[in-house]
Amino acid sequence: MWRIHRKFTAKCVRLFGATKSVGPKTKKLEELIMKEVLDCTKSIQKTSDTETLGIDPLSHLQHNLGSIMCQLVFGKSWPKDDETWLWLQHLQEVGTKAIGVAGPLNFLPFLRHIPKYNKVMTFLLDGKHKTHKVYQKLIEEQQAKIDLTKPDFVPENIIQAFLLEMKSTTDIEYFSNEQFYHLLADVFGAGLDTTLSTLRWYILYMAAYPDFQKEIQKELDGLLHDRLPTVEDLPSLPITRASLAEIQRIRPVVPVGIPHATTDNIELFGFNIPKGAMILPLQWAIHMDPKVWKHPNEYNPYRFIDEEGRFFRPKEFIPFQTGKRMCIGDELANILLFLFGATILQKFKISPPADSEVDLEGEIGITLTPKPVKLVFTCRSECW
Numbered sequence: 605m606w607r608i609h610r611k612f613t614a615k616c617v618r619l620f621g622a623t624k625s626v627g628p629k630t631k632k633l634e635e636l637i638m639k640e641v642l643d644c645t646k647s648i649q650k651t652s653d654t655e656t657l658g659i660d661p662l663s664h665l666q667h668n669l670g671s672i673m674c675q676l677v678f679g680k681s682w683p684k685d686d687e688t689w690l691w692l693q694h695l696q697e698v699g700t701k702a703i704g705v706a707g708p709l710n711f712l713p714f715l716r717h718i719p720k721y722n723k724v725m726t727f728l729l730d731g732k733h734k735t736h737k738v739y740q741k742l743i744e745e746q747q748a749k750i751d752l753t754k755p756d757f758v759p760e761n762i763i764q765a766f767l768l769e770m771k772s773t774t775d776i777e778y779f780s781n782e783q784f785y786h787l788l789a790d791v792f793g794a795g796l797d798t799t800l801s802t803l804r805w806y807i808l809y810m811a812a813y814p815d816f817q818k819e820i821q822k823e824l825d826g827l828l829h830d831r832l833p834t835v836e837d838l839p840s841l842p843i844t845r846a847s848l849a850e851i852q853r854i855r856p857v858v859p860v861g862i863p864h865a866t867t868d869n870i871e872l873f874g875f876n877i878p879k880g881a882m883i884l885p886l887q888w889a890i891h892m893d894p895k896v897w898k899h900p901n902e903y904n905p906y907r908f909i910d911e912e913g914r915f916f917r918p919k920e921f922i923p924f925q926t927g928k929r930m931c932i933g934d935e936l937a938n939i940l941l942f943l944f945g946a947t948i949l950q951k952f953k954i955s956p957p958a959d960s961e962v963d964l965e966g967e968i969g970i971t972l973t974p975k976p977v978k979l980v981f982t983c984r985s986e987c988w
């Protein structure tokens with residue numbers, strides 16, 4: 605099952621233009637992303653004008669990053685104050701924390717009888733049923749818009765692609781309604797929470813490390829002058845790229861990895877691991893290993909810059925994990941992080957409010973997220 609769904613979703617992501625080489629589809633994706641990036645920076649500026657003691661950019665980032673994921677997955681997005689959208693965001697936020705709390709149930713299923721875990725599971729299952737009802741409506745909306753019998757039909761979002769697959773596949777069990785709902789939830793969840801948390805960490809670290817912030821802004825100004833960043837700019841901006849990589853090293857959003865299981869008995873480094881054992885690939889241990897990274901707790905983008913000043917990736921850097929189940933959204937994530945991160949730094953100086961320090965400790969659910977924060981966003985020039 606997972607192989608077929610993985611192949612299907614990876615194909616969709618490529619179809620949306622999230623690839624290493626930049627073609628017309630990537631430019632279309634860039635256009636969609638930049639529209640939301642600019643809406644986001646405008647909202648940050650607007651709220652900053654009224655809140656002189658600083659703002660938490662979370663709601664703006666969540667709305668605009670979420671709108672991109674919604675368009676790619678569901679084929680539509682909602683206004684900021686729409687009830688369905690607010691509910692989906694709330695469920696995503698609280699659900700991610702709840703999945704973290706429910707984690708021990710993977711190892712000790714009997715815990716579900718304890719009220720604390722029972723409550724969390726009831727919340728998660730209730731949320732799942734309600735979300736599936738919303739998804740059904742979204743599927744019907746897309747169904748009404750498209751004609752799958754047209755030979756030149758090209759899907760524009762995951763719902764349309766799944767409907768096309770349902771029509772043409774012989775593997776009906778893999779493309780059933782139930783699987784449809786789960787796939788939509790998985791891609792939306794996997795894509796939004798991870799990129800959102802990474803961007804929040806990035807903004808926070810920029811406030812905590814003003815000298816690096818200035819250096820990145822100097823690099824951006826030197827190449828872009830007054831124009832906005834594009835995906836083609838990425839290779840010419842090694843410090844910016846390294847600063848984004850370093851945030852993914854020091855604050856990996858899935859620090860304990862996603863649980864996997866052995867398919868057979870194996871021996872690894874003298875340890876016997878039985879078939880069916882749960883394996884947690886501890887990303888944190890790899891990204892914080894002092895044998896690989898000097899002073900691992902220090903934020904230092906220069907770990908990703910070689911002697912010639914070019915960006916390079918040490919093999920121990922695995923923010924998207926590695927192997928057969930590696931993230932399939934890595935290219936999309938890199939494009940999102942770069943366009944959001946570079947534009948925000950181009951437009952704002954980010955700093956903590958006067959007489960306060962930046963809290964770099966996080967909160968752990970299934971992902972590692974920053975705590976609520978207030979930051980001051982000062983327009984760097986005549987931005988708009």
Ligand code: HEM
Nearest residue numbers: 610794795798799802858862924925929930931932933937
């Ligand atoms: C900074 C952003 C992101 C990070 C750090 C991240 C990280 C990860 C990690 C660590 C995994 C687990 C790999 C494993 O099980 O070994 C994963 C899986 C996955 N990611 Fe991402 N991800 C990001 C963005 C995205 C985006 C934008 C999408 C949207 C398409 C996405 C879709 C997926 C999917 C579908 C899987 C499951 C793959 C499978 O089970 O075979 N991710 N991601």
